[in-house]
Amino acid sequence: MKVRWDIFCSVVDNFGDIGVTWRLARQLAAEHACTVRLWVDDLRAFERMCPEVDVQVSQQWQEGVDVRHWPRDWVATKSADVVIAAFACQLPHDYMEAMAQRKRPPLWMNLDYLSAEGWVVGCHGLPSVKFKGVQKYFFFPGFQPGTGGLLRESGLIERRQAFQLDPEAQQQFLQSLGVFPPAGARLISLFAYENAGLASWLDVLAADRQVTHLLVPHGRILGDVQRWLEVEVLAVGDVHQRGTLTVQVLPFVRQEQYDRLLWCCDFNAVRGEDSFVRAQWAGRPLLWHIYRQDEDIHLDKLDAFLGLYTEGLSPAAKAALIALWQAWNADGDMAKSWTMLLEHWPEMTRHAEEWCLEQGLQADLATTLVQLYGNWI
Ligand code: TRH
Numbered sequence: 001m002k003v004r005w006d007i008f009c010s011v012v013d014n015f016g017d018i019g020v021t022w023r024l025a026r027q028l029a030a031e032h033a034c035t036v037r038l039w040v041d042d043l044r045a046f047e048r049m050c051p052e053v054d055v056q057v058s059q060q061w062q063e064g065v066d067v068r069h070w071p072r073d074w075v076a077t078k079s080a081d082v083v084i085a086a087f088a089c090q091l092p093h094d095y096m097e098a099m100a101q102r103k104r105p106p107l108w109m110n111l112d113y114l115s116a117e118g119w120v121v122g123c124h125g126l127p128s129v130k131f132k133g134v135q136k137y138f139f140f141p142g143f144q145p146g147t148g149g150l151l152r153e154s155g156l157i158e159r160r161q162a163f164q165l166d167p168e169a170q171q172q173f174l175q176s177l178g179v180f181p182p183a184g185a186r187l188i189s190l191f192a193y194e195n196a197g198l199a200s201w202l203d204v205l206a207a208d209r210q211v212t213h214l215l216v217p218h219g220r221i222l223g224d225v226q227r228w229l230e231v232e233v234l235a236v237g238d239v240h241q242r243g244t245l246t247v248q249v250l251p252f253v254r255q256e257q258y259d260r261l262l263w264c265c266d267f268n269a270v271r272g273e274d275s276f277v278r279a280q281w282a283g284r285p286l287l288w289h290i291y292r293q294d295e296d297i298h299l300d301k302l303d304a305f306l307g308l309y310t311e312g313l314s315p316a317a318k319a320a321l322i323a324l325w326q327a328w329n330a331d332g333d334m335a336k337s338w339t340m341l342l343e344h345w346p347e348m349t350r351h352a353e354e355w356c357l358e359q360g361l362q363a364d365l366a367t368t369l370v371q372l373y374g375n376w377i
Contacts, residue, residue, distance in 0.1 A: 002035045003373065006080035008070065010089035011042035016291070018046045019274035020111075021086045022065075023151050023255065027366040029064035031154050034370070037080065039070040049255050082373050083108045085136070100132035107376050109139040109369075114150075114273050116305040121146040125372075139372075141365055143308055150277050152364040157356065160281060163263050170264045177250055177261070178237060181213040185246075187265040190216045190225075191275050192289040197327055198224040201334035206243030215261065217250045225249075266349075269328075283356040285341075285348040287328055302329055313351055317344035 005028055009021040021038060028034040040046055043055040046067075054060055058069045074092035079099040083106045085091055091099075099106050110128055124140040124147050141148045163169055174181065181187055188205075192198075198221065205212045216225055218236050225247060226234040239248045253261065258275070262268050262282040270279040271289040279286040288305070290298045306325060310318040320340035327337050341348065363371070 002033055003082060004080040005034050005036045005082045005084065006039065006095075007036065007084040007086060008039045008089050008091055009041070009086045010070070011040065011045045012087070014272060014291075015045055015049060016272040016274050017087055018042070019049060019255065019272075020151065021084075022046065022050065023153075023274065024084075024111075024366055024369075025065045026063050027151070027153055027364075028370070032366065032370045035066070035080075036064075037066045037068055039068045041070040043067075043069055048252050049258075051254065079106050081106055082369075084111050084139075084369075085109070086111045087113060096131045096134070099134045104377075105134045107373050108134055108136045109372075110136060112138060112140045114141045114277070115301050116143050116308050117301060118304070120144070124148055139369065143305070143359060143362075145362065149362045149365045149368050150280075150359060151274075151366065152281060152360065154364075156281055157283075157360050160259075160263050160283065163260065164283070173257075173260050174264055177215075177253070177257075179213070179215060179248060179250070181246075182211055185211045185213045186267070188212060188214050188267045188269065189261055189265045190214055190221060190269045191219060192221040192269050192271050192328075193292070194220055195224055195289060195328065196331035197334045199228045201328075201338055202228050202242075202245060202247075204335040204338050206245040208244055211244045212246070214245060214247045215250050215265065216247065217258070217261075218252045222249065280352075280356055280359060283353040285345075285352045288325060290329055299329070302326075309355060312354070314344070314347060317341075317347045317351075320344055321348070 007021050007025050009017050011017050018040060025036045025038040029036045043053055047053040047055055050062060052062060053067070058071065060067050074094050076094055077098065079095060079102055083099060088110055099108065120140045120142045121144055123138055124142065126138050128136040128138050130136065139148050141150055143150070205214070216222065222234055229240050229242065229247065231240065234249055236249050236251045239246060259278055262279050265284060267285050268279040268282060269287040269289065270276045272291050276288050290302050292298055302325065306322055310321055313321065320337060320343065323337035324334065324341050326332065327334050
């Protein structure tokens with residue numbers, strides 16, 4: 001009998017909630033032969049990364065996953081064997097009642113936000129609340145042994161490496177997006193929240209001797225790009241040149257295409273949670289715009305990740321990377337730290353691949369979940 005999974009996703013804002021749960025649901029269905037229902041309360045956010053999604057229907061199959069619109073008025077349904085509440089979302093009361101009515105209670109887990117902080121190892125797998133005898137557990141993704149690991153599809157790193165060794169495949173992919181960078185141009189992708197530090201970065205890129213082609217998927221950073229370019233409008237497909245910098249606006253593409261974009265680029269600016277992880281699997285240097293939280297607690301998360309990621313870098317390269325990431329996350333001046341980072345480019349590039357391979361040694365998040373269920377029953 002196939003194990004049945006219910007994954008609940010409430011879209012708070014942006015694309016991380018649906019991005020993570022959609023990826024997990026697909027992987028459980030494709031690689032672990034699980035029967036997966038993905039309950040999503042906002043299909044419009046989902047449609048952006050999976051254009052086949054029909055936002056009008058309450059049930060549909062997408063890539064082997066039973067996608068359900070999570071309605072405000074819950075319709076009674078049986079509980080699955082494993083229940084995942086993503087990012088502390090509150091399950092419908094009637095569904096929890098259905099969980100409690102099962103002969104054997106389901107394995108109920110809260111899939112938490114990703115953090116590199118040390119306490120995550122101690123908290124991963126601990127019991128959380130109980131509902132009528134059904135115990136909920138914390139599941140923490142992470143970078144260190146003892147955490148739930150990171151989402152990584154089987155063979156991902158090998159596919160990425162093969163693609164990066166195939167200039168023709170990369171060129172074809174970029175051309176399919178209307179991107180024709182001049183030979184030898186440095187390719188950078190830019191996915192970020194609004195950021196006052198952007199102007200100083202673009203200034204230094206435009207003044208550099210090295211030619212840069214900056215690819216900006218449609219999103220929140222566009223306003224800052226537009227202000228810097230001093231143009232009235234900035235739309236998908238627009239290309240502008242300032243000095244040695246070309247800025248091109250791309251559409252928001254499906255997740256698989258976004259992966260390829262990251263694999264093509266020499267440097268990726270990413271944000272939130274899922275794109276941050278995907279940039280690490282790209283094996284290229286990256287810049288993280290972390291999701292802002294109250295009382296600046298996100299800065300602790302940033303420092304914790306930097307602590308892990310910079311291990312093994314030379315002191316000068318480490319200082320340059322930390323300065324750049326801190327400037328980016330505090331609307332600081334990017335010019336000096338970017339110039340510093342460029343001095344360590346080969347080391348940064350080597351290090352990004354090493355970090356990716358090292359992380360790839362950990363069990364991936366979906367496999368960890370499946371193993372956990374196996375041990376639990
Ligand atoms: O969209 P985000 O800012 O999501 C955030 C974070 O997850 C944050 O931690 C959370 O609290 C908040 O949402 C609610 O960034 P993230 O996590 O990178 O998600 C973006 C998703 O969009 C990711 O799955 C990659 C995908 N994507 C595409 O599919 N196509 C694209 O063109 C781009 C740029 C992204």
